[in-house]
Amino acid sequence: xxxxxxxxxxxxxxxxxxxxxxxxxxxxxxxxxxxxxxxxxxxxxxxxxxxxxxxxxxxxxxxxxxxxxxxxxxxxxxxxxxxxxxxxxxxxxxxxxxxxxxxxxxxxxxxxxxxxxxxxxxxxxxxxxxxxxxxxxxxxxxxxxxxxxxxxxxxxxxxxxxxxxxxxxxxxxxxxxxxxxxxxxxxxxxxxxxxxxxxxxxxxxxxxxxxxxxxxxxxxxxxxxxxxxxxxxxxxxxxxxxxxxxxxxxxxxxxxxxxxxx
Amino acid sequence: xxxxxxxxxxxxxxxxxxxxxxxxxxxxxxxxxxxxxxxxxxxxxxxxxxxxxxxxxxxxxxxxxxxxxxxxxxxxxxxxxxxxxxxxxxxxxxxxxxxxxxxxxxxxxxxxxxxxxxxxxxxxxxxxxxxxxxxxxxxxxxxxxxxxxxxxxxxxxxxxxxxxxxxxxxxxxxxxxxxxxxxxxxxxxxxxxxxxxxxxxxxxxxxxxxxxxxxxxxxxxxxxxxxxxxxxxxxxxxxxxxxxxxxxxxxxxxxxxxxxxx
Numbered sequence: 001x002x003x004x005x006x007x008x009x010x011x012x013x014x015x016x017x018x019x020x021x022x023x024x025x026x027x028x029x030x031x032x033x034x035x036x037x038x039x040x041x042x043x044x045x046x047x048x049x050x051x052x053x054x055x056x057x058x059x060x061x062x063x064x065x066x067x068x069x070x071x072x073x074x075x076x077x078x079x080x081x082x083x084x085x086x087x088x089x090x091x092x093x094x095x096x097x098x099x100x101x102x103x104x105x106x107x108x109x110x111x112x113x114x115x116x117x118x119x120x121x122x123x124x125x126x127x128x129x130x131x132x133x134x135x136x137x138x139x140x141x142x143x144x145x146x147x148x149x150x151x152x153x154x155x156x157x158x159x160x161x162x163x164x165x166x167x168x169x170x171x172x173x174x175x176x177x178x179x180x181x182x183x184x185x186x187x188x189x190x191x192x193x194x195x196x197x198x199x200x201x202x203x204x205x206x207x208x209x210x211x212x213x214x215x216x217x218x219x220x221x222x223x224x225x226x227x228x229x230x231x232x233x234x235x236x237x238x239x240x241x242x243x244x245x246x247x248x249x250x251x252x253x254x255x256x257x258x259x260x261x262x
Numbered sequence: 263x264x265x266x267x268x269x270x271x272x273x274x275x276x277x278x279x280x281x282x283x284x285x286x287x288x289x290x291x292x293x294x295x296x297x298x299x300x301x302x303x304x305x306x307x308x309x310x311x312x313x314x315x316x317x318x319x320x321x322x323x324x325x326x327x328x329x330x331x332x333x334x335x336x337x338x339x340x341x342x343x344x345x346x347x348x349x350x351x352x353x354x355x356x357x358x359x360x361x362x363x364x365x366x367x368x369x370x371x372x373x374x375x376x377x378x379x380x381x382x383x384x385x386x387x388x389x390x391x392x393x394x395x396x397x398x399x400x401x402x403x404x405x406x407x408x409x410x411x412x413x414x415x416x417x418x419x420x421x422x423x424x425x426x427x428x429x430x431x432x433x434x435x436x437x438x439x440x441x442x443x444x445x446x447x448x449x450x451x452x453x454x455x456x457x458x459x460x461x462x463x464x465x466x467x468x469x470x471x472x473x474x475x476x477x478x479x480x481x482x483x484x485x486x487x488x489x490x491x492x493x494x495x496x497x498x499x500x501x502x503x504x505x506x507x508x509x510x511x512x513x514x515x516x517x518x519x520x521x522x523x524x
Contacts, residue, residue, distance in 0.1 A: 130508055137503070137504050138497060162477075162501065163501075167500050167501075234518075235399040236518060237397075238399070238401070239398035239424065239426045241399070245508055246511035249504065249505075249508035249509075250512055253495065
């Protein structure tokens with residue numbers, strides 16, 4: 001474990017600059033914060049660039065820190081306020097890791113032959129993170145982001161995935177690339193208020209994809225034409241729509257129950 | 263329409279102070295912001311104490327403002343920066359209303375004989391608002407809050423209900439009051455990882471209640487003993503849990519589909 005004292009240290013500055021998307025893209029790194037998240041990154045064999053702990057964390061978690069020292073990961077300790085500078089949390093947890101942004105291809109996701117969820121114009125980081133977490137819970141093959149979605153590796157999104165970002169295959173594609181799904185025999189559902197009642201649909205093939213649009217704009221026109229069938233969640237009450245992550249969760253749950261064993 | 267110019271005006275100060283829970287409780291008022299929300303408050307005949315619009319809103323929505331003038335509601339216009347002072351939004355929408363906090367009783371909620379959702383320790387305003395919105399979408403009888411839940415009339419919660427706060431009956435109760443549900447022949451399910459698989463359960467009675475706990479702590483011990491049956495959402499994947507509002511949405515959707523016609 002190496003000590004970093006100066007807040008002008010290059011590593012501290014680099015970690016701090018990962019708050020910016022352009023730096024994350026350039027460095028190909030994102031931050032995971034908190035003991036649980038760092039622990040998941042380790043157990044999932046994520047490509048960890050470095051781990052930083054604060055003096056306070058070291059004092060309060062000596063056993064965990066000595067376990068960390070036995071790993072192969074570059075480990076640094078710093079003053080509390082330096083870690084706080086790097087942190088994106090209101091209450092920094094004293095430990096964070098810079099992790100390599102995984103480089104999946106659409107083909108590698110489709111080859112798994114598992115259900116996938118596709119998001120169109122989901123701009124809220126909390127909603128995106130929540131969908132990634134649900135995709136992990138239900139064992140989906142991946143989360144595919146069409147244009148207009150927020151960055152899955154932003155601090156807010158990563159935080160709301162509760163560690164799932166490390167397990168769920170998540171990529172950006174252009175709308176045109178949806179044709180790859182068709183070529184790979186995926187059946188594409190789109191969730192849209194003009195669709196038929198989802199309750200009357202029985203999901204069966206594991207090569208099933210569902211596209212969820214934003215709450216305010218729904219599915220884009222150029223996305224709708226790529227869908228084989230449009231479905232809606234019937235709402236007997238008064239609200240016109242559900243939160244996008246709740247709608248996604250409901251569809252994904254039904255897919256998980258009906259398709260099973262993928 | 264009366265004009266308010268001074269930022270020292272009592273009404274401006276009062277609206278601004280509604281950001282604080284203690285003031286909301288004392289005044290028995292909360293804020294709804296944006297044209298859509300204010301419009302819903304009007305169409306649902308909510309008890310509106312006053313409506314405030316900004317000069318800019320008046321300029322850009324002259325027809326809507328003249329319609330507002332024909333209503334019975336006290337209507338005020340002020341400089342943009344005064345409205346911004348009262349607002350809780352990052353991008354204030356130029357219109358807001360102070361609305362009376364409705365005073366429902368547990369009995370009035372149970373008498374409707376509709377499914378209800380009960381929340382235990384849900385401290386995130388976005389999650390609470392999202393559940394209230396889903397309860398509205400699925401036509402539930404109400405959302406009941408056990409101790410440890412955040413304030414349903416806080417700005418963040420109200421905003422994430424997307425107007426549903428005005429329609430959904432929402433009250434706080436003590437855990438002991440859950441006995442009222444039993445007396446009124448409600449069947450109480452608790453969502454807990456120790457429960458049986460929800461997929462194997464068929465909801466049938468409209469007098470059904472489901473309790474959702476917090477993601478970190480689950481259901482409290484004193485709440486678990488009030489449940490007739492514990493259920494879990496089976497998660498074949500890797501994440502240990504779902505976001506609380508997603509879990510609630512999945513259960514409520516299943517209840518809406520299976521119970522129907524309530």
